[in-house]
Amino acid sequence: MATNDLTIRPISGREELDLFCQLPYVLNEELADDLADGRRRPEWMWVALRGDRLLARVAWWSRSAGDAGPLMLDVLDIADSTSGSDPVDIGVRLLNTAMAATLPSGSRPPEYSLFVPADWREDAAVRRAVEHRMTVLERTGARLFVERLRLEWRPEFPLPEPSKRLAFRPVHDSEELVALMGSAMEGTLDAHGRDDLARMSVREAAIRHYEDELAQYTSPRDWWRIAALPHGEPVGFVIPARNDYNPIIAYIAVLPAHRGNGYIDDLLAEGTRVLAEQHVPRIRASTDLGNIPMANAFLRAGYSNFAREINMIWS
Numbered sequence: 001m002a003t004n005d006l007t008i009r010p011i012s013g014r015e016e017l018d019l020f021c022q023l024p025y026v027l028n029e030e031l032a033d034d035l036a037d038g039r040r041r042p043e044w045m046w047v048a049l050r051g052d053r054l055l056a057r058v059a060w061w062s063r064s065a066g067d068a069g070p071l072m073l074d075v076l077d078i079a080d081s082t083s084g085s086d087p088v089d090i091g092v093r094l095l096n097t098a099m100a101a102t103l104p105s106g107s108r109p110p111e112y113s114l115f116v117p118a119d120w121r122e123d124a125a126v127r128r129a130v131e132h133r134m135t136v137l138e139r140t141g142a143r144l145f146v147e148r149l150r151l152e153w154r155p156e157f158p159l160p161e162p163s164k165r166l167a168f169r170p171v172h173d174s175e176e177l178v179a180l181m182g183s184a185m186e187g188t189l190d191a192h193g194r195d196d197l198a199r200m201s202v203r204e205a206a207i208r209h210y211e212d213e214l215a216q217y218t219s220p221r222d223w224w225r226i227a228a229l230p231h232g233e234p235v236g237f238v239i240p241a242r243n244d245y246n247p248i249i250a251y252i253a254v255l256p257a258h259r260g261n262g263y264i265d266d267l268l269a270e271g272t273r274v275l276a277e278q279h280v281p282r283i284r285a286s287t288d289l290g291n292i293p294m295a296n297a298f299l300r301a302g303y304s305n306f307a308r309e310i311n312m313i314w315s
Contacts, residue, residue, distance in 0.1 A: 038065020
C-alpha cells in the first residue's frame with residue numbers, strides 16, 4: 001500500500017531478503033534460516049520503500065513453524081537518512097500499518113526486543129538510533145519494560161571450578177522442576193517473573209514458563225541439574241540448554257531459604273561445565289540490568305557483558 005510517496009508492504013518471499021537486509025542489524029545473518037525453518041514468515045516482514053530504497057523495516061519472530069502467530073517483534077530499523085522525512089514518523093507509519101495487517105484485531109501486541117551494544121548510551125550516533133526506535137514504539141502505545149545484560153562465556157575464558165559443597169543430580173520429572181520453579185519465584189528480581197506474578201498464581205506462572213520455554217528445547221534434559229546439600233535437600237537448579245542459535249543458561253535459581261550463601265556460583269559453575277563439556281564455541285545468558293546479584297555471579301564465573309537487550313511492551 002502507498003502512503004503519500006511511501007510504499008509499505010510485506011516482502012514477497014525469500015527472494016526479497018537482500019532488499020530487507022539493506023539495513024544493518026545483528027539478526028540479519030539469521031533471517032534466511034529463520035524463514036527456512038518457519039520461525040519467520042514473509043507476511044510478518046514489512047518494509048517502507050521510497051522507490052527502490054529501503055527506509056524502514058519491521059519483522060516478527062516465533063519459536064517454531066507451528067505457532068499460530070508471532071511471539072516477538074524483534075526487528076525495527078530506520079535508515080539513517082530519509083531524505084528530509086522524519087525517520088520516527090516513517091517508523092510509526094510502517095509499524096502501525098504492519099501491526100494492523102499482521103496481528104489479530106484487539107490483541108495485545110507481542111513484546112519488542114532490541115539488541116544494543118553494551119555501551120550504547122556512550123556513542124551519540126548509536127544512542128540516537130536506539131532512541132528513535134524507542135520513540136516509534138512509544139508512539140504506538142508501548143513502554144519500556146526492562147533492560148537486560150547479554151552475557152557470554154567462551155572456551156578461552158577460565159572454566160569455573162566445580163562445587164565442593166553441593167551434590168548435583170538430574171531433574172526427576174517436569175513436576176519436580178515446576179515445583180522448584182514456583183518456590184524460586186518468591187522474591188524474584190526478574191521483571192518478567194514479577195509481571196507474571198501480577199497476573200497469575202505462582203504455579204500458573206511456573207507452568208507457563210516451563211511449557212512455553214523449557215519444554216521446547218530439544219537439547220538433552222539430562223543436562224538439567226538440581227543442586228542439593230549432602231543430606232539431599234535441594235538448594236536450587238540450573239537449566240543448561242541449546243536454543244535454535246546458541247548453547248545457553250536458560251534458567252538458574254537459588255531457593256529462597258538458601259539465598260545469601262553464594263550457592264549461585266556453584267550452580268552457574270555446574271551449568272557452564274555441562275555445556276563446556278559439549279565443546280561448544282560459546283555459551284550465552286542474560287539477566288535484568290537491575291538483578292545485580294545475578295549479574296555479578298556471571299561476571300565472577302568468567303562471562304563477559306558483550307551487549308544489552310531492551311524490552312518494550314504494550315500494556
